Amino acid sequence: xxxxxxxxxxxxxxxxxxxxxxxxxxxxxxxxxxxxxxxxxxxxxxxxxxxxxxxxxxxxxxxxxxxxxxxxxxxxxxxxxxxxxxxxxxxxxxxxxxxxxxxxxxxxxxxxxxxxxxxxxxxxxxxxxxxxxxxxxxxxxxxxxxxxxxxxxxxxxxxxxxxxxxxxxxxxxxxxxxxxxxxxxxxxxxxxxxxxxxxxxxxxxxxxxxxxxxxxxxxxxxxxxxxxxxxxxxxxxxxxxxxxxxxxxxxxxxxxxxxxxxxxxxxxxxxxxxxxxxxxxxxxxxxxxxxxxxxxxxxxxxxxxxxxxxxxxxxxxxxxxxxxxxxxxxxxxxxxxxxxxxxxxxxxxxxxxxxxxxxxxxxxxxxxxxxxxxxxxxxxxxxxxxxxxxxxxxxxxxxxxxxxxxxxxxxxxxxxxxxxxxxxxxxxxxxxx
Numbered sequence: 001x002x003x004x005x006x007x008x009x010x011x012x013x014x015x016x017x018x019x020x021x022x023x024x025x026x027x028x029x030x031x032x033x034x035x036x037x038x039x040x041x042x043x044x045x046x047x048x049x050x051x052x053x054x055x056x057x058x059x060x061x062x063x064x065x066x067x068x069x070x071x072x073x074x075x076x077x078x079x080x081x082x083x084x085x086x087x088x089x090x091x092x093x094x095x096x097x098x099x100x101x102x103x104x105x106x107x108x109x110x111x112x113x114x115x116x117x118x119x120x121x122x123x124x125x126x127x128x129x130x131x132x133x134x135x136x137x138x139x140x141x142x143x144x145x146x147x148x149x150x151x152x153x154x155x156x157x158x159x160x161x162x163x164x165x166x167x168x169x170x171x172x173x174x175x176x177x178x179x180x181x182x183x184x185x186x187x188x189x190x191x192x193x194x195x196x197x198x199x200x201x202x203x204x205x206x207x208x209x210x211x212x213x214x215x216x217x218x219x220x221x222x223x224x225x226x227x228x229x230x231x232x233x234x235x236x237x238x239x240x241x242x243x244x245x246x247x248x249x250x251x252x253x254x255x256x257x258x259x260x261x262x263x264x265x266x267x268x269x270x271x272x273x274x275x276x277x278x279x280x281x282x283x284x285x286x287x288x289x290x291x292x293x294x295x296x297x298x299x300x301x302x303x304x305x306x307x308x309x310x311x312x313x314x315x316x317x318x319x320x321x322x323x324x325x326x327x328x329x330x331x332x333x334x335x336x337x338x339x340x341x342x343x344x345x346x347x348x349x350x351x352x353x354x355x356x357x358x359x360x361x362x363x364x365x366x367x368x369x370x371x372x373x374x375x376x377x378x379x380x381x382x383x384x385x386x387x388x389x390x391x392x393x394x395x396x397x398x399x400x401x402x403x404x405x406x407x408x409x410x411x412x413x414x415x416x417x418x419x420x421x422x423x424x425x426x427x428x429x430x431x432x433x
Contacts, residue, residue: 029339035065043094151325194282196271204407214242302374405430
């Protein structure tokens with residue numbers, strides 16, 4: 001009899017375990033089962049971004065009774081490292097740079113989301129590229145390290161729509177058409193590009209963005225991935241070709257407002273403003289969608305300004321979308337934390353932020369009508385329909401390179417104090433051994 005009781009108890013335990021494994025925490029959350037619980041979360045959102053984040057989760061909190069307690073910090077990287085390494089990690093962490101999350105994944109400090117989320121729903125709601133970029137190497141091999149939330153799109157060329165249309169210019173859809181447009185602008189006595197890479201201690205990052213965009217247009221995604229991991233050298237033909245391609249634009253005669261000598265000393269934010277002078281001092285500006293906050297006030301999206309995606313250079317590689325943004329990692333496993341993370345895999349978690357402006361949603365279930373102006377809507381459509389996405393390469397590299405030698409050496413190259421040979425060799429030498 002005793003053996004039978006033990007056997008029955010063991011079976012019941014297995015059933016309970018299986019039930020717990022296949023339970024739907026998000027449904028349980030909406031049923032009120034976790035009411036009164038708190039999920040702690042840390043990240044870089046402060047000021048207006050913190051307000052918008054809290055507004056974006058308020059509906060979920062009201063419906064479930066779960067309190068998402070968000071703590072933002074302007075010194076996020078340093079503070080989160082102290083907390084995680086000190087054994088005091090928040091339940092959820094928002095990383096603006098996947099490389100920092102990768103460090104915690106490598107040491108086994110963050111959780112494998114494939115073990116705690118309904119991955120069938122996750123896979124159905126993200127393009128495969130997002131899943132690939134969320135997969136990182138743990139102590140025992142690949143793990144699903146994070147889910148993607150708010151993002152911004154790079155490789156976008158902005159222009160003064162009223163002046164552009166009045167001049168009779170046409171939006172280029174190929175590299176040849178872009179080259180023809182540049183030639184026509186110069187023939188008309190004007191300057192095609194507005195470019196600046198000054199950004200205080202971060203001067204040079206805008207040049208790294210151009211390098212990444214050209215890498216995505218002149219070589220394979222596999223090579224891009226090898227490059228950001230340090231497996232493809234900066235001194236390789238592939239990377240040198242990418243840098244040379246944007247150099248031909250930046251350093252070409254009469255291509256940039258102020259000439260090559262002004263690029264390293266012109267603020268990246270201020271550089272775009274000359275598009276809106278009367279008449280424009282330059283006509284094209286390549287930058288992420290956040291740049292609109294630097295435009296002069298009073299402009300109407302789709303009327304006063306518009307954009308086109310930087311065209312493909314080689315039809316073999318197309319024009320994959322480069323993004324920056326936030327990836328959420330999970331550090332403590334409780335049912336309410338699973339529910340919150342599952343909620344974050346839906347565009348509903350970003351709806352109010354999308355509606356208020358300043359956020360693009362990477363999830364497939366985003367509704368394009370949430371975007372309240374035609375420019376954001378087209379950006380959202382581009383993001384939703386793209387087949388290939390890659391994250392900002394410098395943000396994936398070790399800090400000594402991505403936020404160090406890469407910035408510094410591109411600035412030296414643009415300024416003319418280093419040759420391309422010197423720049424790429426110095427970056428390679430700086431890669432952590």
